[in-house]
Amino acid sequence: MKSQQLVKTAARAVAILGVMVLATMLNGSSPVQAQDNQEVLPTDEASEVEIGLRISPVPLNLAGKNLNLVGLGSYIVNAVSDCNSCHTGGGPPNFNYAAGGNPYFGQPQKTDPTVYMSGGQDFGPTVPPATPGAYAGPDIISRNLTPDKTGLPEGGHTLAQFKQIMRTGIDFDRLHPTCTQVRPTPEPPNCIPAPVDGDLLQVMPWPTFSHMTDHDLDAIYEYLSAIPCIEGPADPTNPLHNDCG
Ligand code: HEC
Structure with missing residues (x-):
């Protein structure tokens, strides 16, 4: 990470921490107001x-x-x-995964489309x-x-x-x-x-x-x-x- 990025990330972490502290202080009694000078978090x-x-x-x-x-x-x-x-129609042994695509068996993950949702x-x-x-x-x-x-x-x-x-x-x-x-x-x-x-x-x-x-x-x-x-x-x-x- 470049040092400039590091500073930005640190600043963001401090900003988030600030909001969290404020939220704890307010204890949910009112929504936290956005500060004018607060950096808008990227979506x-x-x-x-x-x-x-x-x-x-x-x-x-x-x-x-x-x-x-x-x-x-x-x-x-x-x-x-x-x-x-939860919403799959698939049962054991592969449940929501396709035969041969069960990641819990160490296989490359593939969802079974025939029972999806x-x-x-x-x-x-x-x-x-x-x-x-x-x-x-x-x-x-x-x-x-x-x-x-x-x-x-x-x-x-x-x-x-x-x-x-x-x-x-x-x-x-x-x-x-x-x-x-x-x-x-x-x-x-x-x-x-x-x-x-x-x-x-x-x-x-x-x-x-x-x-x-x-x-x-x-x-x-x-x-x-x-x-x-x-x-x-x-x-x-x-x-x-x-x-x-
Ligand atoms: C832990 C398991 C579980 C997960 C995860 C889950 N569901 Fe469900 N869902 C259920 C069960 C069980 C029911 C039926 C409950 C009942 O009959 O009382 C249900 C019912 C529903 C219903 C009502 C359907 C109807 O016809 O009225 C909807 C909508 C729904 N789920 C959407 C979702 C969505 C969207 C997600 C993911 C964002 C999700 N569920 C994740 C277990 C789960």
């Missing part, structure tokens, strides 16, 4: 877009799409948030039953996020709904409502016993994703609209089924 979005477009493991339908948003979305989905590790990973029940054999509720299964024949991603949800999902965890499909009773028969069907709030998506890291910017969520949605549709199970009543048209 690396152009390189993120470039990486995103390069690493997408599936061909992209870019017709009518904003290329920069698609690229940024791919970067967030494939390089940062690991959405496909199509859901179906089973995480078991939300909470272990209080007593052995007691009702635990349904298994939590990741959803099919690929676009359907309307072109809308993740089960035909709009951008506004997608943002609400990512910010609040709301389950618009109501696949597992909270039980109104557990004995003698759990009601309603497929219910989750309290204290779990069955209106909220479980396992899905929405509490973390809720902090993403609007721009990031726009980008993820644009990317998820550009990936190929995967039909999933042929049974149209299966929540993982997607109508590819």
Whole structure:
């Protein structure tokens, strides 16, 4: 590193530290105000877009799409948030990777495009039953996020709904409502016993994703609209089924 660069980097580190100290002092009571003399931190979005477009493991339908948003979305989905590790339809031994492309086996990394983002990973029940054999509720299964024949991603949800999902965890499909009773028969069907709030998506890291910017969520949605549709199970009543048209 050239000495000039080193000074710049050091100055930037001091500036960031200053903001962090200030933020700690304010203890989140009010947003930190930008200082007039503060150097604007460079955004690396152009390189993120470039990486995103390069690493997408599936061909992209870019017709009518904003290329920069698609690229940024791919970067967030494939390089940062690991959405496909949970939302893949692939099982053991390679899960989201193609045969011969499993990096954990020391093989060159290749994601399996045939199950990419199509859901179906089973995480078991939300909470272990209080007593052995007691009702635990349904298994939590990741959803099919690929676009359907309307072109809308993740089960035909709009951008506004997608943002609400990512910010609040709301389950618009109501696949597992909270039980109104557990004995003698759990009601309603497929219910989750309290204290779990069955209106909220479980396992899905929405509490973390809720902090993403609007721009990031726009980008993820644009990317998820550009990936190929995967039909999933042929049974149209299966929540993982997607109508590819
Ligand atoms: C740790 C595993 C995990 C990761 C990582 C993950 N998800 Fe999920 N996601 C799930 C599960 C499980 C569900 C279904 C939860 C349920 O049924 O309660 C879900 C549900 C969703 C839903 C709701 C779908 C619908 O039809 O309503 C969306 C949207 C979603 N995830 C998007 C994403 C995106 C985008 C990312 C990456 C930025 C991501 N998820 C990363 C596990 C995960």
